[in-house]
Amino acid sequence: xxxxxxxxxxxIEAVKRRGKNILVGLSGGxxxxxxxxMTGNCLVVPDVRLRAATVRAWFGLEDGRGLVLDDPxxxxxxxxxxxxxxxxxxxxxxxEPDDAAFTVAHLAACARKTVKPVKLLLMEQKAVVGxxxxxxxxxxxxxxxxxxxxxxxxxxxxxxxxxxxxxxxxRIALDSAVAAYEQPGGFAEGENFPVAVYGREGEQCFRxxxxxxxxxxxxxxxxxxxxxxx
DNA sequence: ACATTATCCTGCACGC
DNA sequence: TGCGTGCAGGATAATG
Numbered sequence: 001x002x003x004x005x006x007x008x009x010x011x012i013e014a015v016k017r018r019g020k021n022i023l024v025g026l027s028g029g030x031x032x033x034x035x036x037x038m039t040g041n042c043l044v045v046p047d048v049r050l051r052a053a054t055v056r057a058w059f060g061l062e063d064g065r066g067l068v069l070d071d072p073x074x075x076x077x078x079x080x081x082x083x084x085x086x087x088x089x090x091x092x093x094x095x096e097p098d099d100a101a102f103t104v105a106h107l108a109a110c111a112r113k114t115v116k117p118v119k120l121l122l123m124e125q126k127a128v129v130g131x132x133x134x135x136x137x138x139x140x141x142x143x144x145x146x147x148x149x150x151x152x153x154x155x156x157x158x159x160x161x162x163x164x165x166x167x168x169x170x171r172i173a174l175d176s177a178v179a180a181y182e183q184p185g186g187f188a189e190g191e192n193f194p195v196a197v198y199g200r201e202g203e204q205c206f207r208x209x210x211x212x213x214x215x216x217x218x219x220x221x222x223x224x225x226x227x228x229x230x
Numbered sequence: 231a232c233a234t235t236a237t238c239c240t241g242c243a244c245g246c
Numbered sequence: 247t248g249c250g251t252g253c254a255g256g257a258t259a260a261t262g
Contacts, residue, residue, distance in 0.1 A: 020256080038255035039240085054240095071238045075255070116233085123256085127235070133255065220255080 003080040007032060007059060012067075019093050019129030029083040034069060040076025042069055094126045097170040104163045111151040111159060118154060119142070119147035120218050130170045134198045137223050139165040141197045146217070146229045147222045167211070173204055196221040 007026060014025035022042055024032040034042045045051065048058055049067025057078045058068040069078045081089060094110075095101035108126035113119065121127055122136040131139065140147050142165035145158050154162070173193055196206055201214035201223060210227030 035256080037238095039258080071239090073238095073255080075239055075257090077257090125257085166249085 001195065004057075006080050006184060019096070019125055020132075021090070021101050031081055031083065031086070033077075033081055033089065035077045036069075036071070037075035037077070039073045040071035042067070042076075042078075044068075059226060062207050092126060092129045097128050097167050102167070103164075104160050107163050107166075108159045109158070111154055113152070115150040115165050115188075116138075117147060118145060118149050118151045118162075120220050121151045123218065123220075128138060128166055130173075132165065133220050133222075134193075134195065135173055137198045138193075138196060139169045141225060141229060142169065144228055144230065146226075147224050162174055177206050197225055199223065 004177060007030070010026035010030065013027055016023045016025065020035060022034040024034065026032065032159060034040075038044060044061070045066045047064060047067055048060045048068070051058060051068060052070055054072045054074075055070045056074050056076065058117065059068055071168075080145055091195055093205055096104065104213060105165050107127055118163070119136055119140060121132070122131045122139065125131075137147065143162040146164055149206050155161045173178065176193060176199065198211050198220050200212040203212050204210070205212060205225040208225065208227035212223055212225055214221050214223050216222070
């Protein structure tokens, strides 16, 4: 029996989220883990037989509808797990940004442990979950921190500002994503987020008029304002 | 043990 | 016009 076949006959009981993972709870003590990566979309379609060409995985529901993973770039993943695997599966993840466990002290403790550039620390999903390349850059801009700054050398006030920026950025990102999904037929995560630095290389900073820069970090592009971010 | 790089995958922007 | 190249993204495997 394949892993996908282990889901057959089970009832969908709940849908939750942990960081960037969607958890589809199934009867019999199991769940599906979905990661949308960049362009994935997990949704229920009216007829599982009429799937878009970009649907990479699908489950037929008893009424003919389908639970599908639609992903043009095919980086998204869906996998079956027993409840017993849950703890180990997410053991490396940090707290949710809106959880009481995500405090300034927690962020400071994570930062103190490493000299790696703070942008990379934020991308690891270990100090806090939810930040990707765009939101990490925007949070660092809001906090006025240079993305190249060694994590352990960030001052107390800057860490406090960063904590607030992370919470604010992810709250807006989540709210706008939920609103986008609630539009009829809508899916436009991120489209409503007002970017200050991401993708704006060579353009002027809205705040100080400096020219926005782009640098490689961890194989990705990081955008920042050299005037605002020290 | 750590840090950097490659890999996955497709679509699109770009230069010639 | 059309083709080749490179880049975008998150997470993880592989390499240094």
